[in-house]
Amino acid sequence: xxxxxxxxxxxxxxxxxxxxxxxxxxxxxxxxxxxxxxxxxxxxxxxxxxxxxxxxxxxxxxxxxxxxxxxxxxxxxxxxxxxxxxxxxxxxxxxxxxxxxxxxxxxxxxxxxxxxxxxxxxxxxxxxxxxxxxxxxxxxxxxxxxxxxxxxxxxxxxxxxxxxxxxxxxxxxxxxxxxxxxxxxxxxxxxxxxxxxxxxxxxxxxxxxxxxxxxxxxxxxxxxxxxxxxxxxxxxxxxxxxxxxxxxxxxxxxxxxxxxxxxxxxxxxxxxxxxxxxxxxxxxxxxxxxxxxxxxxxxxxxxxxxxxxxxxxxxxxxxxxxxxxxxxxxxxxxxxxxxxxxxxxxxx
Amino acid sequence: xxxxxxxxxxxxxxxxxxxxxxxxxxxxxxxxxxxxxxxxxxxxxxxxxxxxxxxxxxxxxxxxxxxxxxxxxxxxxxxxxxxxxxxxxxxxxxxxxxxxxxxxxxxxxxxxxxxxxxxxxxxxxxxxxxxxxxxxxxxxxxxxxxxxxxxxxxxxxxxxxxxxxxxxxxxxxxxxxxxxxxxxxxxxxxxxxxxxxxxxxxxxxxxxxxxxxxxxxxxxxxxxxxxxxxxxxxxxxxxxxxxxxxxxxxxxxxxxxxxxxxxxxxxxxxx
Amino acid sequence: xxxxxxxxxxxxxxxxxxxxxxxxxxxxxxxxxxxxxxxxxxxxxxxxxxxxxxxxxxxxxxxxxxxxxxxxxxxxxxxxxxxxxxxxxxxxxxxxxxxxxxxxxxxxxxxxxxxxxxxxxxxxxxxxxxxxxxxxxxxxxxxxxxxxxxxxxxxxxxxxxxxxxxxxxxxxxxxxxxxxxxxxxxxxxxxxxxxxxxxxxxxxxxxxxxxxxxxxxxxxxxxxxxxxxxxxxxxxxxxxxxxxxxxxxxxxxxxxxxxxxxxxxxxxxxxxxxxxxxxxxxxxxxxxxxxxxxxxxxxx
Numbered sequence: 001x002x003x004x005x006x007x008x009x010x011x012x013x014x015x016x017x018x019x020x021x022x023x024x025x026x027x028x029x030x031x032x033x034x035x036x037x038x039x040x041x042x043x044x045x046x047x048x049x050x051x052x053x054x055x056x057x058x059x060x061x062x063x064x065x066x067x068x069x070x071x072x073x074x075x076x077x078x079x080x081x082x083x084x085x086x087x088x089x090x091x092x093x094x095x096x097x098x099x100x101x102x103x104x105x106x107x108x109x110x111x112x113x114x115x116x117x118x119x120x121x122x123x124x125x126x127x128x129x130x131x132x133x134x135x136x137x138x139x140x141x142x143x144x145x146x147x148x149x150x151x152x153x154x155x156x157x158x159x160x161x162x163x164x165x166x167x168x169x170x171x172x173x174x175x176x177x178x179x180x181x182x183x184x185x186x187x188x189x190x191x192x193x194x195x196x197x198x199x200x201x202x203x204x205x206x207x208x209x210x211x212x213x214x215x216x217x218x219x220x221x222x223x224x225x226x227x228x229x230x231x232x233x234x235x236x237x238x239x240x241x242x243x244x245x246x247x248x249x250x251x252x253x254x255x256x257x258x259x260x261x262x263x264x265x266x267x268x269x270x271x272x273x274x275x276x277x278x279x280x281x282x283x284x285x286x287x288x289x290x291x292x293x294x295x296x297x298x299x300x301x302x303x304x305x306x307x308x309x310x311x312x313x314x315x316x317x318x319x320x321x322x323x324x325x326x327x328x329x330x331x332x333x334x335x336x337x338x339x340x341x342x343x344x345x346x347x348x
Numbered sequence: 349x350x351x352x353x354x355x356x357x358x359x360x361x362x363x364x365x366x367x368x369x370x371x372x373x374x375x376x377x378x379x380x381x382x383x384x385x386x387x388x389x390x391x392x393x394x395x396x397x398x399x400x401x402x403x404x405x406x407x408x409x410x411x412x413x414x415x416x417x418x419x420x421x422x423x424x425x426x427x428x429x430x431x432x433x434x435x436x437x438x439x440x441x442x443x444x445x446x447x448x449x450x451x452x453x454x455x456x457x458x459x460x461x462x463x464x465x466x467x468x469x470x471x472x473x474x475x476x477x478x479x480x481x482x483x484x485x486x487x488x489x490x491x492x493x494x495x496x497x498x499x500x501x502x503x504x505x506x507x508x509x510x511x512x513x514x515x516x517x518x519x520x521x522x523x524x525x526x527x528x529x530x531x532x533x534x535x536x537x538x539x540x541x542x543x544x545x546x547x548x549x550x551x552x553x554x555x556x557x558x559x560x561x562x563x564x565x566x567x568x569x570x571x572x573x574x575x576x577x578x579x580x581x582x583x584x585x586x587x588x589x590x591x592x593x594x595x596x597x598x599x600x601x602x603x604x605x606x607x608x609x610x611x612x613x614x615x616x617x618x619x
Numbered sequence: 620x621x622x623x624x625x626x627x628x629x630x631x632x633x634x635x636x637x638x639x640x641x642x643x644x645x646x647x648x649x650x651x652x653x654x655x656x657x658x659x660x661x662x663x664x665x666x667x668x669x670x671x672x673x674x675x676x677x678x679x680x681x682x683x684x685x686x687x688x689x690x691x692x693x694x695x696x697x698x699x700x701x702x703x704x705x706x707x708x709x710x711x712x713x714x715x716x717x718x719x720x721x722x723x724x725x726x727x728x729x730x731x732x733x734x735x736x737x738x739x740x741x742x743x744x745x746x747x748x749x750x751x752x753x754x755x756x757x758x759x760x761x762x763x764x765x766x767x768x769x770x771x772x773x774x775x776x777x778x779x780x781x782x783x784x785x786x787x788x789x790x791x792x793x794x795x796x797x798x799x800x801x802x803x804x805x806x807x808x809x810x811x812x813x814x815x816x817x818x819x820x821x822x823x824x825x826x827x828x829x830x831x832x833x834x835x836x837x838x839x840x841x842x843x844x845x846x847x848x849x850x851x852x853x854x855x856x857x858x859x860x861x862x863x864x865x866x867x868x869x870x871x872x873x874x875x876x877x878x879x880x881x882x883x884x885x886x887x888x889x890x891x892x893x894x895x896x897x898x899x900x901x902x903x904x905x906x907x908x909x910x911x912x913x914x915x916x917x918x919x
Contacts, residue, residue: 075719139904142722143652143654143722144858146654146722147851147858151899152896152900201470205453212442215424216441218423219402219434220428220520264730311730319716319720323713323720
């Protein structure tokens with residue numbers, strides 16, 4: 001049987017297995033997250049717990065940035081700006097609701113509901129900002145776009161410094177601590193789910209086309225402008241979620257947290273994992289978050305902050321030695337042995 | 349001839365870059381179903397004409413009508429959605445994507461297939477999956493037509509050169525094109541590949557009732573498959589006619605070989 | 620009116636230092652199409668070389684113009700060596716790679732310099748010694764001019780004139796222009812492309828180093844992250860003038876210096892750092908080639 005027909009046969013089987021069945025593994029993962037959240041959270045020491053939370057938040061940030069930088073090929077350096085907008089918006093909502101309607105927020109269910117609502121509103125505001133940043137990308141390519149997004153990130157930070165209602169340069173203390181393990185990993189799962197699924201849909205294929213060759217995409221009927229803006233908006237949405245989770249875990253926000261070093265942190269995760277691979281980003285987010293804590297304990301011994309130096313060395317060496325990142329554009333299962341075997345047979 | 353049977357009508361098309369007229373007052377009429385050749389020496393403005401038709405450049409003056417519909421000034425993706433697709437002189441495939449994905453991206457904008465919403469796609473509803481299955485089926489069909497079926501999962505950059513050219517044509521056809529613009533499809537092909545290409549072009553014309561506008565330097569290809577040919581030199585149409593007319597046209601010989609060479613060939617024929 | 624003139628002088632003085640840095644950006648971009656993110660950090664390095672140099676060579680604070688020139692030459696020398704090394708080690712292996720990879724590397728080099736700076740120099744601000752400190756302000760009527768500002772302006776202008784001479788009147792300058800036009804063609808014409816690129820980096824880095832010393836002179840607080848903001852702003856200046864265009868970079872930098880000075884002087888002092896980016900975004904939206912564009916086209 002011809003290969004192409006085999007392909008179709010496999011596809012046909014998959015169509016039958018649609019709806020709930022296809023989404024079931026993700027629901028199971030969600031159930032696992034909440035089970036762990038219920039049983040294991042109190043058992044872990046607070047320091048390790050915070051690392052686990054940061055891993056989850058960084059997964060949200062890295063995977064969403066990868067959608068823009070890796071899958072769509074638009075090099076954004078302003079992810080921290082979107083994160084800041086999402087974080088500040090949602091934190092402002094929850095803190096002011098708590099001070100105006102203390103009774104409402106004292107009810108645990110209402111509190112959780114408001115938290116989620118605030119997160120989503122924050123993310124929507126961030127995605128509006130993403131739309132505004134996406135617009136200049138219509139005309140700009142590569143380096144220029146990188147600088148403009150960096151500039152947008154900085155402008156956002158300077159504005160936050162100047163808004164008194166959210167504390168300006170003093171920062172914003174007393175944000176309710178609502179980012180539980182369950183919620184952080186729920187959103188990490190949702191981020192991975194949405195972006196992984198998206199990349200195989202027509203919308204996601206447009207992103208890939210834009211990355212590969214903008215002129216050819218346009219000639220194939222792709223509205224490249226719209227595609228780029230979409231990527232920015234979706235990326236910014238999840239960055240906003242990440243920012244909101246971050247704010248409600250730390251309970252304190254300061255504009256200086258969201259300077260370009262924060263954007264670089266996320267970029268390094270994306271580059272290390274490989275631009276255009278979701279599992280790569282997830283693994284790099286884990287590795288680098290843990291590495292950072294390891295380096296912090298080293299710093300306590302040596303009194304020298306090696307973290308950024310090591311990060312920058314990683315960037316340079318990766319680009320010279322393995323420019324496509326650890327995983328290139330492949331997902332981790334594409335490296336598994338049986339898969340390779342199958343492929344060898346396929347292509348004569 | 350009724351207006352709407354013209355697949356493409358260029359009316360006094362002109363474009364200036366700075367002070368330079370790259371193409372001036374070009375008028376061409378291509379009836380539906382024809383294979384029309386556009387030839388001329390390097391730098392004559394042939395690719396510029398393509399870029400104007402497909403919306404990459406905006407003409408300074410003149411009109412472009414496709415099946416009676418004005419298309420000048422449209423964005424490139426709109427031109428494609430209006431049924432005009434192209435290939436590129438220097439192949440522009442999505443190099444790091446599979447052959448199948450190359451076709452699918454084009455197919456995603458094929459107006460004859462429905463578009464599925466964001467949430468339905470992400471949650472992989474039955475409608476979405478069915479639609480994707482149709483698309484896959486159609487894509488595979490396309491690949492078979494272009495003898496690329498066995499390459500479906502190959503990454504485009506790993507294809508041999510001739511297959512890359514064919515894939516580019518297949519991809520253009522997958523946009524549901526009624527008018528296909530081919531920019532030097534035979535460039536860099538060897539004898540066998542060039543012969544295959546001629547076969548392919550004839551075959552798709554029959555099969556899709558397609559109109560083709562072709563830029564080509566390989567005279568064997570042009571003379572063999574074109575119904576009609578226009579010759580461009582320094583942005584001006586110097587001749588138009590059937591292949592045999594063009595071959596004998598004095599201005600054409602002059603443009604290609606120069607005056608001196610023509611005299612020389614005359615001299616040679618005398619002795 | 621007096622206040623207005625005062626702002627003009629301040630703006631020109633800052634702008635001329637921006638110009639020194641912007642020139643490096645524009646030259647490297649012209650020749651490699653690379654935004655050398657590390658350029659702002661070279662400028663920081665220049666300031667620190669000046670700091671340690673003057674403490675070593677001119678202890679006790681005996682200030683003179685000779686001391687200033689010596690320190691500046693020292694900083695320019697060290698910076699050009701560092702610039703050479705960066706190009707050789709980090710950028711050259713990636714010359715044929717995708718541009719985005721080179722960009723990421725540049726970001727990496729920039730971070731590396733910043734944080735090694737923190738490691739070696741300490742992250743707390745240092746005070747640049749007064750190696751050349753004229754006694755009093757010059758007064759013209761009610762207008763007070765700090766002679767340092769004029770000296771900075773004059774030294775910057777002198778350096779720019781020298782650069783202009785090198786680019787347009789020497790063999791090496793011609794080679795640079797040829798390489799920026801097309802690497803391969805220049806190579807075929809027998810131009811040593813690698814050496815020309817190295818030299819361009821050295822030239823740009825030397826100017827940034829000089830800028831570092833001059834800034835130390837006028838604004839004596841220096842610290843390892845001081846290069847980040849001016850670096851980005853000078854990039855903006857280069858884009859404003861049409862990136863790749865040497866004279867345009869100077870005009871753009873002077874414009875940016877003046878614009879900032881007036882914004883801070885008359886209106887919104889806390890938004891100073893946002894202005895450059897706002898200008899950048901506006902420029903890129905409405906005239907992406909800058910005020911004095913260099914011709915480029917993408918072939919379809």
